[in-house]
Amino acid sequence: MLTAYLTHPDCERHQMGPDHPECPERLAVLNDHLLIKGLLDCMQAEEAPEVTDEQLLRVHCGLWLAQLQALSPASGYARLDADTLVNAYTLRAARRAAGAAVRAVDLVMSGQAPNAFCAVRPPGHHAKRSTGGGFCFFNNAAVGVAHALAVHGVQRVALVDFDVHHGDGSEDIWAGDDRVLLCSSYQHDLYPFRDAAPPASNVVLAPLPARSGGGAMREAVSQHWLPALQRFEPELLVISAGFDAHREDDMGNLGWSESDYQWVTEQLLQQARASARGRIVSCLEGGYSLSALARSAGAHVRVLVEA
Numbered sequence: 166m167l168t169a170y171l172t173h174p175d176c177e178r179h180q181m182g183p184d185h186p187e188c189p190e191r192l193a194v195l196n197d198h199l200l201i202k203g204l205l206d207c208m209q210a211e212e213a214p215e216v217t218d219e220q221l222l223r224v225h226c227g228l229w230l231a232q233l234q235a236l237s238p239a240s241g242y243a244r245l246d247a248d249t250l251v252n253a254y255t256l257r258a259a260r261r262a263a264g265a266a267v268r269a270v271d272l273v274m275s276g277q278a279p280n281a282f283c284a285v286r287p288p289g290h291h292a293k294r295s296t297g298g299g300f301c302f303f304n305n306a307a308v309g310v311a312h313a314l315a316v317h318g319v320q321r322v323a324l325v326d327f328d329v330h331h332g333d334g335s336e337d338i339w340a341g342d343d344r345v346l347l348c349s350s351y352q353h354d355l356y357p358f359r360d361a362a363p364p365a366s367n368v369v370l371a372p373l374p375a376r377s378g379g380g381a382m383r384e385a386v387s388q389h390w391l392p393a394l395q396r397f398e399p400e401l402l403v404i405s406a407g408f409d410a411h412r413e414d415d416m417g418n419l420g421w422s423e424s425d426y427q428w429v430t431e432q433l434l435q436q437a438r439a440s441a442r443g444r445i446v447s448c449l450e451g452g453y454s455l456s457a458l459a460r461s462a463g464a465h466v467r468v469l470v471e472a
């Protein structure tokens with residue numbers, strides 16, 4: 166059984182204007198890297214289906230779907246917020262990105278794949294129940310979590326987010342829902358400027374200071390995430406995998422390296438083996454230095470492939 170690799174050409178048709186860091190080349194460079202490193206040969210690649218309304222409505226409100234549809238231009242760009250734009254292909258790309266998470270959950274929960282990586286854009290973790298923002302439209306990882314809970318009969322899912330930005334959308338959707346343990350590390354002085362107090366007992370926050378480096382992350386994960394995960398005993402782990410904490414990524418300055426992404430993935434795999442039969446579904450979030458994104462995601466995917 167091979168790691169599943171979910172992506173779709175539609176995900177590269179969504180654009181937010183020239184020079185926007187969340188660009189289609191992110192997926193092309195990542196795909197090339199996985200190919201050159203021989204990792205794609207060790208994965209089962211599949212085109213992501215479009216998410217259904219029923220699947221979306223488990224985490225988003227219908228009004229937001231209607232608003233995004235109404236905002237979608239036939240050509241050019243419409244603006245959702247200062248940094249988040251919509252073109253003619255955005256809605257379809259967003260539907261593929263969320264659909265990838267759903268399909269990945271199906272493959273992993275049915276035992277057709279040990280784990281899965283969704284190489285998708287737009288990213289999702291800033292998308293809240295009733296609105297998008299921060300480059301995100303639908304919360305792909307949250308849609309995957311909700312699908313596992315609704316369809317596969319699991320009682321406990323961990324949603325783990327190591328993007329340099331706090332996943333405020335995921336927190337909006339899952340805070341207070343004890344079926345989900347949300348673990349999030351992030352640089353605290355960046356968008357969306359989350360303070361340190363967790364809003365509910367199912368949210369474990371690991372805010373990290375700028376320039377704290379990979380060592381601080383490893384310490385925070387060991388001290389906060391891993392004990393909480395061990396107590397929670399998730400039956401599935403879903404990862405919001407952002408790679409913008411890398412030292413070459415201008416979006417943040419936590420100073421992580423490829424080996425830090427490898428390390429955190431290994432820790433999560435160990436937990437998945439302990440309580441979830443190894444089941445991990447990982448969804449790409451941020452990562453804007455193209456070269457660092459490819460190498461970091463490559464290190465992350467290699468752990469999944471060699472699991």
Ligand SMILES: [Zn+2]
Pocket residue numbers: 328329330407409450451452
């Ligand atoms: Zn980010």
